[in-house]
Amino acid sequence: MLDINKMVAQEHADPAVRGHLIELAPWTEEQAIEMARRDGLELTDDHLAIIRYLRDCYADHGGTINARMLVNSLQEEFAGLGGHKFLYKLFPLGPIAQASRYAGLPLPPGTHDPSFGTTH
Numbered sequence: 001m002l003d004i005n006k007m008v009a010q011e012h013a014d015p016a017v018r019g020h021l022i023e024l025a026p027w028t029e030e031q032a033i034e035m036a037r038r039d040g041l042e043l044t045d046d047h048l049a050i051i052r053y054l055r056d057c058y059a060d061h062g063g064t065i066n067a068r069m070l071v072n073s074l075q076e077e078f079a080g081l082g083g084h085k086f087l088y089k090l091f092p093l094g095p096i097a098q099a100s101r102y103a104g105l106p107l108p109p110g111t112h113d114p115s116f117g118t119t120h
Helices: 004-011 029-038 045-064 067-077 083-090 097-103
Strands: none
Touching (some): 029 045, 029 097, 045 067, 045 083, 045 097, 067 083
């Protein structure tokens, strides 16, 4: 169910945060693929695996897992594929900021700005 308070809060949020979905339910992989395509990024199965992992973490923990813990968890989960390098190769704007956007998730607590997790 859509929460109007979340929608209003998002309208007044930092412009870089706008565009994240408000609820988990209406999200589809097709939406993520289309959003990424508009950004010039073609999502592969590896991209989608990371996006699904982020959504699963959010479903399990809500907004309680902080950015540092989440990036460490991602690196651990995908260590066999290259860990840190693998994540940044797929999401050059940051595995937390960019992948969360495509996953339709809000940025996790402890993220001071949308560039968290970038190499800039």
